[in-house]
Amino acid sequence: MPLDRSLIAGLPAFSGLEGSELDSILAQACSSRFPRNSEIFGQDQEASHFFLLLSGHIRVVRTTPDGDQIIARYINEGELFGIAVAMGRTTYPASAVAAVDCVALSWPNSTWAELQSRAPSFAGSAYQTIGSRLQDTQERVVEMSTQQVEQRIASAVLRLVTQSGRKGETGIEIDFPISRQDIAEMTGSTLYTVSRLLSAWEDEGIVRSGRQKITVTDPHALMLVAENRRRR
């Protein structure tokens, strides 16, 4: 089945391209479904494709030699991922796992060079993506170096909520299942500490949370926690 250009026309990665360009880019792409918890590519695997997430949420995970896992980031709808080719890498530096059922476009890496010359604005947006991920990661290093666990966890939850939030009954909720363990792996802490803090915040009326679910009821108060300015 042919892919419709309306799938991608609105995305920033494709802004400034002609409709006909879009069609020819799409002609080389392939659309796939990835069920929840399936692996889209694995760490250190030969990089063969790059991807664009059409719908769903993806967890990017790095695993250390002795089995510790770290969540590098979550990918949201409309974002590029697996763009090892744009960094001149031949393997994926982390694995990508569908946090919910996902649909993604993929292109063989061999199309990168041609795409870059035919649609430089597309390549440019890939480079910008990498640049902003470098910024985010640096920011994370700064947080881990200077802030204590409570602030880091508050920041992480805020980021999740603003980037992947959905309006719910009582506040903004993270719109994919996320466990205490996941938050721990994003913040360099432990599932126990995350659980204790979420409980404490719930007592203060800042969040409501349950099994793989977090709703922020008072974002402003959570910002104060993240900045270590909350009065207790």
Added chain:
Amino acid sequence: MPLDRSLIAGLPAFSGLEGSELDSILAQACSSRFPRNSEIFGQDQEASHFFLLLSGHIRVVRTTPDGDQIIARYINEGELFGIAVAMGRTTYPASAVAAVDCVALSWPNSTWAELQSRAPSFAGSAYQTIGSRLQDTQERVVEMSTQQVEQRIASAVLRLVTQSGRKGETGIEIDFPISRQDIAEMTGSTLYTVSRLLSAWEDEGIVRSGRQKITVTDPHALMLVAENRRRR
């Protein structure tokens, strides 16, 4: 004074370029001296130029709103830095300070687009630089999340020694002045802890260290420390 192409001909960033191309790239560049401890550009400053370090060592520093400093990385001879333009940024995300007297080439950002089309392999190497910095930074996040302070500091010293090492009398030494505080800012620890560990390692015969100076006498033993495999 005209710049000689031999300055840059050997650098990976310029591999695969004609001599005449080199000359025309150099014609747009400007060479500057930066005395030790001077600032080359400041964090959040409008990005006007990108740079190539010809000689010396540069410290890239991020400062938080409440005054904490983090060393993001050190730049060695032959490396690009300040390439905000390649990431589509308009400001420098960190400041750059000369760790020793330095000489660097600089180009106005306005030359980037032209350079990219005339010497795509040069631009490509800039993108690769950004990609590998992203990898390094992710690696640092993983270390900070999973390893304890002693291992992180050992890894940091090893990295400094392999990237900026110089053979000395009794071992390999870091060839620019570096304080306990600097190491603390690279590893998310404190100058006290760094000092204590260096003292302990000195007792074990792994390093020798003094004022702003570190010499690794037994790199293999230090690797064991970094991997948490040393027998005590």
Added chain:
DNA sequence: GAGGCAGTTTGCGCCAGCGCAAACTCCCGG
């Protein structure tokens, strides 16, 4: 609707690493 499993909560004890304070040492400039 009855398990059962995956995820969560909470008590408890512990220790790695922080951070102050004070002393020390080395280097540099005059």
Added chain:
DNA sequence: CCGGGAGTTTGCGCTGGCGCAAACTGCCTC
């Protein structure tokens, strides 16, 4: 050669956050 300041060392006490263990809870399957 002397003085001062920057960088370093070390003792000491404290505590944030870890990590085990055990109980609990809610969801999904059969």
